[in-house]
Amino acid sequence: MYKYKIQNTKNIFLIIILFFGLMLRFFRAEELFMYGHDQDLASWIIMDVLNNKHIRLIGQETSVQGIFIGPLFYYLLIPFYIIFGMDPFGGVFLVSFLSFLGILSIYYVFSRIAGRGSGILGALIYAFSNYIILADREVVPTMPVFLWSSWYLYSLWLLYKSNYKLGLLLLGVLIGLVWHINLGLFVLLPLPIFSYFFSPRRKRINIIDLVGFFSGFAVLMSPYFVFEIRHGFIQTKVLIASLISKNSSNFIAKLDRVLLLVYTNASRLISGDLNFIHPRYYFFAICLILVYLFVKKVFSRRFLSIIIMWQVLYIAFFSLNSIIVSEYYLNGMIVPWIFILSVFVSYLVEKRGLVALFVYLAVLLFITINFYKFFSIDLNRSGYLYKKALVSFIRKDSKSHSYPCISVSYITKPGYELGYRYLFVLENMHVNRPESGAPVYTIVFPHNMVSRIDMSFGALGLVLPDYDKYKKSDVLKSCSGANSNLTDPMFGFTN
Numbered sequence: 001m002y003k004y005k006i007q008n009t010k011n012i013f014l015i016i017i018l019f020f021g022l023m024l025r026f027f028r029a030e031e032l033f034m035y036g037h038d039q040d041l042a043s044w045i046i047m048d049v050l051n052n053k054h055i056r057l058i059g060q061e062t063s064v065q066g067i068f069i070g071p072l073f074y075y076l077l078i079p080f081y082i083i084f085g086m087d088p089f090g091g092v093f094l095v096s097f098l099s100f101l102g103i104l105s106i107y108y109v110f111s112r113i114a115g116r117g118s119g120i121l122g123a124l125i126y127a128f129s130n131y132i133i134l135a136d137r138e139v140v141p142t143m144p145v146f147l148w149s150s151w152y153l154y155s156l157w158l159l160y161k162s163n164y165k166l167g168l169l170l171l172g173v174l175i176g177l178v179w180h181i182n183l184g185l186f187v188l189l190p191l192p193i194f195s196y197f198f199s200p201r202r203k204r205i206n207i208i209d210l211v212g213f214f215s216g217f218a219v220l221m222s223p224y225f226v227f228e229i230r231h232g233f234i235q236t237k238v239l240i241a242s243l244i245s246k247n248s249s250n251f252i253a254k255l256d257r258v259l260l261l262v263y264t265n266a267s268r269l270i271s272g273d274l275n276f277i278h279p280r281y282y283f284f285a286i287c288l289i290l291v292y293l294f295v296k297k298v299f300s301r302r303f304l305s306i307i308i309m310w311q312v313l314y315i316a317f318f319s320l321n322s323i324i325v326s327e328y329y330l331n332g333m334i335v336p337w338i339f340i341l342s343v344f345v346s347y348l349v350e351k352r353g354l355v356a357l358f359v360y361l362a363v364l365l366f367i368t369i370n371f372y373k374f375f376s377i378d379l380n381r382s383g384y385l386y387k388k389a390l391v392s393f394i395r396k397d398s399k400s401h402s403y404p405c406i407s408v409s410y411i412t413k414p415g416y417e418l419g420y421r422y423l424f425v426l427e428n429m430h431v432n433r434p435e436s437g438a439p440v441y442t443i444v445f446p447h448n449m450v451s452r453i454d455m456s457f458g459a460l461g462l463v464l465p466d467y468d469k470y471k472k473s474d475v476l477k478s479c480s481g482a483n484s485n486l487t488d489p490m491f492g493f494t495n
Helices: 001-028 037-052 071-082 090-114 116-128 129-136 147-160 164-179 183-188 191-198 207-230 232-245 249-270 282-297 299-321 327-347 352-376 384-400 419-428 472-478
Strands: 405-413 442-447 455-457 462-464
Touching: 001 090, 001 116, 001 129, 001 164, 037 071, 037 384, 037 419, 071 090, 071 164, 090 116, 090 147, 090 327, 116 129, 116 249, 116 352, 129 249, 129 327, 129 352, 147 164, 147 183, 147 191, 147 299, 147 327, 164 183, 183 299, 183 327, 191 299, 191 352, 207 232, 249 282, 249 299, 249 352, 249 472, 282 299, 299 327, 327 352, 327 405, 327 455, 384 405, 384 462, 405 455, 419 462
Parallel strands: 405 442
Antiparallel strands: 442 462, 455 462
């Protein structure tokens, strides 16, 4: 009876965590939807698939020229675009659903490895961490990294426990997904080997288990193989060249850069950037907790070694490679941190008394800090809601002046002029370059880059055309050619 009550209480906690986790990812959904180049590009790819019946083998080009992200995320977006009338806001519902699965996955995986208490605490950290909430709200192919990482941890656990049939099948699927999510996850490929050899009950792997692995991998990687065969293995060549290229920067300087990003991510995970202490101490604290769990024999030395190798591989690879590292490259390190924290807290709670009371207060403080950080977020008010309103106004204004087409110029920093083209397509507008002679609408961001704006849409400003300057015959002539918005090349997009 007592055991049933505890189990029922944990179910209630999980439901509450799921509710708040989903609410935080939907809160002010339109206003917080940061629609930029990546989202515009995704919309363009989806339009290409649906309108041109183009079965795409690749998604957008990555920051490494010649290497593309896989197409799976874009295909997952298609039903949501159709439901929302091809409005990119539909993508918010896809990532919210994936985030919901992420909370459930953390709970399931941690519960299977370390017990339901660790599962509940892991789900709580994932659901309430401000850093993860904001990352989960981004409609980009790299968004499912946390979801992927949780199941990768589970596949390593299965191999460690000598459950090769399920472990290898799951591993094949996950490795096949790497190209579709984030190529940086390939850093973790050696870990299954460690899990196998560190297993205390290691057995010989049979052929049937390997068939499961290769089947899952081959199905998900088939677009890559077909594309490479058709195009002379261009991605493979570029990938190999980028991996073996010499890092021109000083190793110590690069290591410092990587570690700084690691510290920053650790502090954001726990305190959402409200750093009461230097960010490095958050990561040091996680490392000390890992040592504590080892000393207390909560986990075996071998399994904890796998967790340590997970971290070492990331830090070593990005310190030695010439790739310019950003925070999101290292998001694959975070699920083990959540695992370490949840197991540690669960272990202390079981002690009860003052120790448990202190832990409960620490968890409450974590939730409070991250709630405060999330609800006090400083919006730049330049995302989807404001861009859509601005583009809609341009359409209405141009129609009121009977302009068959318009042109758009941008006064902004490099990169911030991106993220508008698909919105003009949704409004069915003919948009040319400014030099075409069509009436020029000038988008300004931020406002202080010019002395005057005519209209304001959040942080976006709009300078209207000098209407008296444009004669009807000249405008008709400027609009007689192709729609530049549709025909001009787009950075990162290729057929």
